[in-house]
Each structure stands twice: as C-alpha cells, then as structure tokens.
Amino acid sequence: SVGLSYLTLSRSSGSLSGGEAQRIRLASQIGSGLTGVLYVLDEPTIGLHQKDNQRLIDTLKKLRDLGNTIIVVEHDEHIMNASDHIFDFGPGAGKYGGNIIAQGNISALKSDPKSITGQYLSGKKKINIKYPHIQNTISKTFSENSIILKGCKLYNLKNIDVVFPLNKLVAITGVSGSGKSTLLVESLYPALKDYLSKNTINHHNLYSSLNGQDNIDRVILIDQSPIGKTPRSNPATYTKLFDEIRDVFALTRDAKINGFKKGRFSFNLKGGRCEACEGQGQIRIEMQFMSDIWVKCEVCQGKKYNSQTLDIRFRGKSIYDILTMSVDEAKEFFINNSRISKKLDTLASVGLGYMELGQSAVTLSGGESQRVKLASELGKNDTGNTVYILDEPTTGLHFSDVEKLLNVLKLLVAKGNSVFVIEHNIDVIKNADWIIDLGPEGGDGGGEIVAEGTHIDIINNRHSYTGAFL
Numbered sequence: 007s008v009g010l011s012y013l014t015l016s017r018s019s020g021s022l023s024g025g026e027a028q029r030i031r032l033a034s035q036i037g038s039g040l041t042g043v044l045y046v047l048d049e050p051t052i053g054l055h056q057k058d059n060q061r062l063i064d065t066l067k068k069l070r071d072l073g074n075t076i077i078v079v080e081h082d083e084h085i086m087n088a089s090d091h092i093f094d095f096g097p098g099a100g101k102y103g104g105n106i107i108a109q110g111n112i113s114a115l116k117s118d119p120k121s122i123t124g125q126y127l128s129g130k131k132k133i134n135i136k137y138p139h140i141q142n143t144i145s146k147t148f149s150e151n152s153i154i155l156k157g158c159k160l161y162n163l164k165n166i167d168v169v170f171p172l173n174k175l176v177a178i179t180g181v182s183g184s185g186k187s188t189l190l191v192e193s194l195y196p197a198l199k200d201y202l203s204k205n206t207i208n209h210h211n212l213y214s215s216l217n218g219q220d221n222i223d224r225v226i227l228i229d230q231s232p233i234g235k236t237p238r239s240n241p242a243t244y245t246k247l248f249d250e251i252r253d254v255f256a257l258t259r260d261a262k263i264n265g266f267k268k269g270r271f272s273f274n275l276k277g278g279r280c281e282a283c284e285g286q287g288q289i290r291i292e293m294q295f296m297s298d299i300w301v302k303c304e305v306c307q308g309k310k311y312n313s314q315t316l317d318i319r320f321r322g323k324s325i326y327d328i329l330t331m332s333v334d335e336a337k338e339f340f341i342n343n344s345r346i347s348k349k350l351d352t353l354a355s356v357g358l359g360y361m362e363l364g365q366s367a368v369t370l371s372g373g374e375s376q377r378v379k380l381a382s383e384l385g386k387n388d389t390g391n392t393v394y395i396l397d398e399p400t401t402g403l404h405f406s407d408v409e410k411l412l413n414v415l416k417l418l419v420a421k422g423n424s425v426f427v428i429e430h431n432i433d434v435i436k437n438a439d440w441i442i443d444l445g446p447e448g449g450d451g452g453g454e455i456v457a458e459g460t461h462i463d464i465i466n467n468r469h470s471y472t473g474a475f476l
Contacts, residue, residue, distance in 0.1 A: 007033070007061055007064070007065045008030075008032050008033045008062055008065055009029065009054050009058030009061050009062055010026065010029055010030065010182075011449070012181075012184075012449030012452065023053045025050060025052030025054060028048070028050050029062070035069070039072065041074060042073060042074065043074045044075045045074060045075070045077070046077045046078075047066075047076070047079070048079045049080055049081070049401075049402060050062060051080065051082040051085060052398070052401055053182055053430070054430065055180070055181040055430050055472070056084065056472075056475040057471045057474075058182060059082065059084045059085070060084070063088045070090075081403060081405070083126075083127055086112060086123075086127060087112055089111075089112065091110065092108075092111070092115050093106055094106070094118075094121045095107065096121075097122075099360035100332055100360030100362070101362075102332075102360055103360070122404075122405070122406055123405065126405035133405060133408055133409045133412065133433040133437070134436075134437070135409065135412045135413060135416055151172045151173065151221055152169050152172055152221075153194070153218040153219060153221070154168070154169050154170075155167070155170070155189075155215075155216055156213060158189060158193050158213045159211075159212070159214075161185065161192075162184075162185050162450055162452050162453035163189060163193070163453040164453040164454050166189075168194075168455065170194070170442075171424075172222070172393075172424045173423070174419060174438075175416060175419050175427070176426045176438060176441070177434060177435045177441045177442070178429070178442050179429060179430070179441055179442070179472045180443055180445045180472065181446075181447060181452065182448050183447075183448025183452060184446075184447070184448050184452035184453070185444050185452050186428045186444055187428060189444065190428055191229075191395065191397055195225060195395050197212065197213060197219075198216075198222065198225040198393060201219045202219075202222075202223070202224065202225060221391065222393050223391045223392070224389060224391070224392040225392070226383060226392060226395070228376055228380050228394060228396050229376065229396075230376045231375065232375055233370065234367035235368070236367070237300065237367075238285060238286055239366070239367035239368075240329070240363065240364045240366060241333075241353065241358070241361055241370075241381075242363040244367070244378055244382060245353065245378065245382045245385060246349070246385075247350070250349065251325070251328055251346065251363075252268045252272060252325075254320055254343065254346070255268075255325055256268040256270070256271065258318060258320050260317070260318050261318050264318070266318065270315060271318075271325050272285075273287075278314075278315040279312065280303060280306035280309070280311055280312050281312070282305035283303035283310070285310050285311070286303070287302070287306065287308040287309065287310040289301055289302075289303050309326040310326065321339070329362070330363075330364060331362065331363055332360055332363075333353045333359045334360070336350050337350045337354060349381075349385050352381040352382075353381045355384070355410065356377040356381050356384075356414055357377060357407035357410040357411060358378065358381065373400075373401040374402070376396070376401075377411070380414065388423070391422065391423070392423045393423070393424045393425075394415075394424070394426070395427075396425070397427075398428055398429060398431075399411060399427060399429075399434075400431040400434055405433070408431060411434075412433070412434060412437055416437075419439070432475060432476060435464075435472065436461045441458065441461060441463075441472070442455060442458045443455070443457040443458065443464055443473070444456065446469060446471070456470050456471075457472075464476055
C-alpha cells in the first residue's frame with residue numbers, strides 16, 4: 007500500500023533509497039492501529055512513480071481517518087492537491103525564506119497571488135522549455151550517433167537491447183523498481199567508464215556488447231552522495247571557487263605587509279586556521295553509545311580562523327564573512343572579478359543562489375550535493391562530447407527550481423553533450439528529447455522496455471503507465 011511491492015524481503019537495508027526506507031517505516035505504522043499520533047514525513051514521494059502516488063496518498067488518508075495528524079514536507083503536486091491544509095514557505099530559499107507566504111486549502115493557495123507554488127498548481131505558470139535550434143527530430147532508425155547497449159541482464163533486466171541517442175536529453179522512466187538505476191548507473195556507466203579508461207575488465211554479467219562509444223570522450227555520473235564527509239568541506243571548496251577567493255585575499259595590502267600567502271587563508275593548513283578546532287569551526291565530541299555530536303569551537307566561535315587571519319579585510323570583509331555570504335550575495339560582491347563571477351553564476355544557474363558559500367557539506371541534502379557537483383562540472387572547460395548521467399536530479403526541487411535545472415540540462419545538450427537522466431518528474435519527462443520507459447511493473451515484473459520515443463510516442467502507447475500520466 008506504500009508502493010513497495012517490487013522489493014524482495016531479503017533486500018539489504020543499505021541498498022534502499024531514502025524514500026524507500028521512509029515508506030517501509032510508514033508501512034510498519036499502518037498495521038499498528040494507533041490513534042492520536044503525529045506523523046512527520048519528509049518528501050515520502052522521492053523515487054515514487056505517479057502510479058504509486060495515489061496508493062501512498064490513500065495510506066496517509068487512512069492514518070488520518072484513524073485519528074492521527076500527518077505533516078508532510080513535499081514538492082509533489084498530487085500530495086498538495088490531496089492535502090487538507092497547506093503552508094507555503096518563502097519567498098525565497100535559505101536566508102531569503104522562513105516566512106509563511108500563503109496557507110489554507112488547495113483552492114486558497116491557487117488563488118493567492120503571492121504564492122509561486124499556487125501559480126504552478128493553478129496552471130498560471132508552466133514549465134515548458136524549448137530550444138528550437140537544437141530540437142532536431144530523431145528518426146526511429148537512429149543515425150550512427152548513438153550508444154547501443156545489448157543484452158542487459160543485471161538483476162531484473164530481461165536481456166534487453168537499449169539505444170541511447172547522443173547529443174540529446176534522454177529520460178529513463180518507469181515505475182519504482184523497474185530497473186532504471188540498474189540500466190543507467192550500474193550497466194551503462196561502468197561500461198562507458200571502462201572503455202574510456204581502457205580497462206579490459208569483462209562485464210559480460212552486465213551486458214553482451216557495447217557499440218557507439220567512440221562518439222564520446224568523457225562520462226560523468228552526478229549522483230546524490232555527499233560532496234565531503236567533514237564540516238571543512240563546502241560548496242566553495244568543492245567547486246574550487248575558494249581557491250580564487252584566497253588569491254584575492256593574498257593580494258590585499260595588509261596580507262602583503264604581514265607576509266601572508268594564499269595558504270594562510272586555508273582552513274585546512276596550519277598557520278591561518280584556528281588550531282583548537284583545526285579549522286573546522288566545530289569540535290567533535292565522541293558519545294560512546296550514541297552517534298558523535300559537533301559543538302561550536304569556543305576559541306574561534308565557529309569562525310575557523312585565528313584572529314590575525316580574520317584581521318585581513320577585502321573591501322571591509324574578512325575571509326569568514328565571505329564564507330557566510332549566500333551565492334547571490336557573493337555574486338553582487340565579486341561582480342568585478344570575472345573568474346569568481348563565472349563560478350558563482352554556475353551555482354546560481356542550478357538553483358543554489360540561496361546557499362552559503364561555506365555551508366558545511368554534512369548539512370546538504372542529496373539533491374543539493376548533486377547540484378553542487380553539476381555546477382562544478384559546468385565550470386570546467388567543455389569538450390562537447392561528454393555523457394552526463396543523473397539519477398533523479400529534481401529530488402527536493404520546487405517547480406521554479408525544476409525550470410532552472412532544465413535550462414542547465416538543455417544548455418549542456420546545446421553544447422553538444424548528452425544528458426541521460428532517471429526521472430519521475432513529469433515536467434522533465436515532457437521536455438526530454440527522447441524517453442526510454444521501463445516496466446511494466448517493479449521487481450521481477452519489470453526490466454523490459456515498455457515504450458521508447460518522444461513524449462508523443464509515449465503518450466500514444468497504451469501499455470505505458472508513464473504515458474498515461476503524461
């Protein structure tokens with residue numbers, strides 16, 4: 007009843023997605039018959055196909071009708087439409103948010119001019135991105151410019167032959183557990199990576215043959231794993247933006263007088279950092295029978311640097327002040343520095359304008375980490391023959407941010423790259439150049455190609471669940 011019929015009972019918990027693990031915990035509550043309970047769910051629809059959304063909604067309503075209260079954090083319009091009451095936060099994200107913009111039932115939200123969410127729900131705003139100059143038609147008989155993976159048989163894949171057209175935005179769709187990640191992340195990605203690294207490992211347990219790989223020179227998997235495991239990692243260090251900022255501080259008059267070089271402004275090196283916390287701004291306290299906790303460093307008060315380093319100013323700001331700026335604020339501050347502006351523009355273009363440059367990697371969501379990685383790739387010199395693989399990049403994204411992300415993905419394609427995404431988001435699917443729909447069901451009932459083609463082809467295929475929702 008929570009859309010997990012495809013899971014085997016022996017599936018290891020470590021291999022479950024966050025959404026799957028959350029829905030298992032929800033399933034354990036359904037049979038309890040408890041009343042007077044407050045349930046809080048954080049995006050339970052992650053990784054869930056629209057076909058299973060209604061079952062989840064019915065389950066939540068059943069819990070409500072037993073006399074419980076359900077609070078759900080969601081971007082999914084089906085959940086919003088089924089809600090009794092909605093709080094819409096904003097107006098922006100991060101430090102620009104924190105206010106209730108609108109609240110009430112779905113009708114109240116749709117009619118409130120201040121609510122951006124309501125405008126998308128009512129249809130006043132739509133996500134429809136077209137690049138006419140790159141929307142060249144794809145014939146059913148593909149040109150030689152495609153990658154063909156034959157005999158895919160890992161896990162539940164039924165010995166299928168899959169054609170991935172290059173220089174296109176290709177969406178891999180299908181119900182939960184139908185084999186999307188198995189095909190793209192665990193079959194195609196290792197096949198291309200081994201070819202490009204000239205690795206001769208035999209992967210015949212994954213597929214029988216690979217063709218068309220000569221047309222690409224790079225493959226990049228942009229997943230939702232953390233960008234770092236300690237508080238020292240942050241968006242500025244990951245994207246190499248912090249290198250440019252440290253150069254700016256090293257060139258200031260006061261830095262030169264004191265003999266401070268670029269390394270002085272690194273919180274990873276001795277000299278400029280606070281030695282009490284070793285530049286982390288926090289100190290870890292080991293708890294013997296519980297997970298460790300982090301507390302603010304009392305010496306530097308969380309500022310990571312010693313007082314001599316913090317005394318160096320660029321346009322009145324210390325290096326710590328820069329790290330507490332949001333991407334949008336930093337864009338304004340460094341408007342005359344083209345190298346820094348370029349990197350900040352890429353972070354803003356993937357919907358991260360609200361994020362602080364020094365926000366600790368351990369506090370980023372999977373979707374945010376994925377978009378920081380995407381921004382990092384956008385900032386590199388483009389070869390034009392790269393395959394980008396993304397697994398549900400719209401996770402945790404509002405309608406307006408989905409539009410920003412789609413623009414970025416289309417821009418990558420316009421530069422001659424190929425973007426392959428696993429998606430359930432209808433707005434992304436309808437804007438894809440080509441769709442490969444797997445199914446028909448999840449688990450053993452999946453692993454076959456149900457439909458492929460443009461979104462019109464998928465809509466006209468009566469066997470495709472995705473087509474029905476399109």
